[in-house]
Amino acid sequence: MVAVEKTVRLTIVGFGHVGGGVAEVVMRKHQALKEIYGLDLRIVGIADLKGVTINEKGLSEPEIAKFRAGDESVLAYGMSTEDMIKEVEHELMVEATPTNVVDGEPGVTHIVTALESGRHVVTSNKGPLALHYRRLMELAERRGRELRFEATVGGAMPLISMIRNNLAGNRVISIKGILNGTCNYILTRMGEENLPYEHVLREAQEIGIAESDPTKDVEGVDTAVKLVILANTVFDMDATYRDVKVRGITDITPDALKLAHDAGYAIKLIGDVDHEGRLEVAPRLVPLRDPLNVNGTLNVATIRTDLAGDITVIGKGAGPIEAASAILSDIIGIYAR
Amino acid sequence: MVAVEKTVRLTIVGFGHVGGGVAEVVMRKHQALKEIYGLDLRIVGIADLKGVTINEKGLSEPEIAKFRAGDESVLAYGMSTEDMIKEVEHELMVEATPTNVVDGEPGVTHIVTALESGRHVVTSNKGPLALHYRRLMELAERRGRELRFEATVGGAMPLISMIRNNLAGNRVISIKGILNGTCNYILTRMGEENLPYEHVLREAQEIGIAESDPTKDVEGVDTAVKLVILANTVFDMDATYRDVKVRGITDITPDALKLAHDAGYAIKLIGDVDHEGRLEVAPRLVPLRDPLNVNGTLNVATIRTDLAGDITVIGKGAGPIEAASAILSDIIGIYAR
Numbered sequence: 133m134v135a136v137e138k139t140v141r142l143t144i145v146g147f148g149h150v151g152g153g154v155a156e157v158v159m160r161k162h163q164a165l166k167e168i169y170g171l172d173l174r175i176v177g178i179a180d181l182k183g184v185t186i187n188e189k190g191l192s193e194p195e196i197a198k199f200r201a202g203d204e205s206v207l208a209y210g211m212s213t214e215d216m217i218k219e220v221e222h223e224l225m226v227e228a229t230p231t232n233v234v235d236g237e238p239g240v241t242h243i244v245t246a247l248e249s250g251r252h253v254v255t256s257n258k259g260p261l262a263l264h265y266r267r268l269m270e271l272a273e274r275r276g277r278e279l280r281f282e283a284t285v286g287g288a289m290p291l292i293s294m295i296r297n298n299l300a301g302n303r304v305i306s307i308k309g310i311l312n313g314t315c316n317y318i319l320t321r322m323g324e325e326n327l328p329y330e331h332v333l334r335e336a337q338e339i340g341i342a343e344s345d346p347t348k349d350v351e352g353v354d355t356a357v358k359l360v361i362l363a364n365t366v367f368d369m370d371a372t373y374r375d376v377k378v379r380g381i382t383d384i385t386p387d388a389l390k391l392a393h394d395a396g397y398a399i400k401l402i403g404d405v406d407h408e409g410r411l412e413v414a415p416r417l418v419p420l421r422d423p424l425n426v427n428g429t430l431n432v433a434t435i436r437t438d439l440a441g442d443i444t445v446i447g448k449g450a451g452p453i454e455a456a457s458a459i460l461s462d463i464i465g466i467y468a469r
Numbered sequence: 470m471v472a473v474e475k476t477v478r479l480t481i482v483g484f485g486h487v488g489g490g491v492a493e494v495v496m497r498k499h500q501a502l503k504e505i506y507g508l509d510l511r512i513v514g515i516a517d518l519k520g521v522t523i524n525e526k527g528l529s530e531p532e533i534a535k536f537r538a539g540d541e542s543v544l545a546y547g548m549s550t551e552d553m554i555k556e557v558e559h560e561l562m563v564e565a566t567p568t569n570v571v572d573g574e575p576g577v578t579h580i581v582t583a584l585e586s587g588r589h590v591v592t593s594n595k596g597p598l599a600l601h602y603r604r605l606m607e608l609a610e611r612r613g614r615e616l617r618f619e620a621t622v623g624g625a626m627p628l629i630s631m632i633r634n635n636l637a638g639n640r641v642i643s644i645k646g647i648l649n650g651t652c653n654y655i656l657t658r659m660g661e662e663n664l665p666y667e668h669v670l671r672e673a674q675e676i677g678i679a680e681s682d683p684t685k686d687v688e689g690v691d692t693a694v695k696l697v698i699l700a701n702t703v704f705d706m707d708a709t710y711r712d713v714k715v716r717g718i719t720d721i722t723p724d725a726l727k728l729a730h731d732a733g734y735a736i737k738l739i740g741d742v743d744h745e746g747r748l749e750v751a752p753r754l755v756p757l758r759d760p761l762n763v764n765g766t767l768n769v770a771t772i773r774t775d776l777a778g779d780i781t782v783i784g785k786g787a788g789p790i791e792a793a794s795a796i797l798s799d800i801i802g803i804y805a806r
Contacts, residue, residue, distance in 0.1 A: 288776070
């Protein structure tokens, strides 16, 4: 497996939980990646709202810690994020700014700039892919660069690459799953404790599982966006998240969960896409013994195929290290196969 | 994705359920594989105990049907299986003879002959890999050929390739799972219907889920063999199935299943391998809400990793088309990535 050693210079744009996780994982795995894949990964630039820090030889852990802590001594004075993407020599940009489903910015600009500057792009940002999938993929192809995005759907759960590689030769008929851990947590707790939605939502917000504005999660927008990415990559659609029929979980009552349970079902927020163009997010009855009936913050997807039958994958849908794991597997996939 | 069209000539050795499934799938998918992967797959030879049939331009469906029906007019008179592997020009041999865990034959001889003749090998036969893993992999490497075996573990469940590709960058800590659908079926039915082992075994034999001699399944041998293949590929061990501590399911009673259930557990035959060399097959308590608690003939594995956390895959562990799906994804993996 080991090839000639290859240095790959990375920049990270967006340095919140996910960007920070990527830096941590690249540092922690540096030696192992060299030994196993012959890849010498160096972070040569990081950008976020605070500014930009660069080091063409690779940023050290103390430099990264200073940047994270807001120490202005490490900032590249007067350099914008786009300057960094264009002017700092590097092979691959990790785009990890927050998802924006209105216009996809600033992710779209970052990705376009990077591809046009000849960088590969690996992203966890769902907005650009849910709004401009085809345009971005075509740009990547024209520039001979890769645009990968395993982290956008299901966190560490290897869904997109699994369908592309491991189920090669299969025709995918449908994908159905729980793609939002916050909703799954809320419905699980409501069912287990017979508690109303508002109560469990507050609890989830207190322990950091739901955001202070939970709309995107509980109204199904996040699930819809992920579904669109699956639709476009697996079924070659050219959908945007506005094409998805969406209903969230805010109307679900403990009584409904109990009635369902007594009849042998759980209620889950299910995203559903199939080869005929169905694109739907809604609360659905799931048989208690179905592999889709996973609890807590877990994500799950069942892929229906013509040869392999139903394949189900379950994993942690969120978390900075989990997202970084997906980003790292994308990076390795570009260089080491 | 489409490259220059490439003709790949296959032979199939062993023409039972799995070999027949491969032929069926290659025929059914011929046009799609050309369009999607630029692969023109042609079956130029088939061998089993009846003899050998060959056609250097690719066997037609009627020729294959005649061979299957025992029509001697399509047999290549005087040609042995080894002659075919050596002398018929082809790029890839599919080895699908039954698993033999005593000495791995005739699979070992077929695989060695094919690799030495410069053919890639894709196999569903567990025996050779459970007994001579390292030797066979080294031979393949020396000859610059690939030896792939996704179908040996978990049928259509993409376990080996998922760990290799999609979890790249992760360190695998352990793999734990239900790798035998017959045992899972028996334990599921015993628990659901409160029926004794012997009764459910007979039922399983009647509907073709258990073999007339069920020893390999119910004594845990089949699970142990699969565990060894995982240990060798994922943890780079050099184990054989004799290194596995094995206990089967023949002592499990409906009472034990009921007691476990009342306490919130199912009893499942679990194969367990970890990075410290643990290799064990035994009935284990599995929490009812654990993703490992799948029922019927399903297979499941939970892969514990350092970054991605626990990833669980569920799928059909057996069936000719499912095995053929895994074999086909291996073939595509060799040529089309």
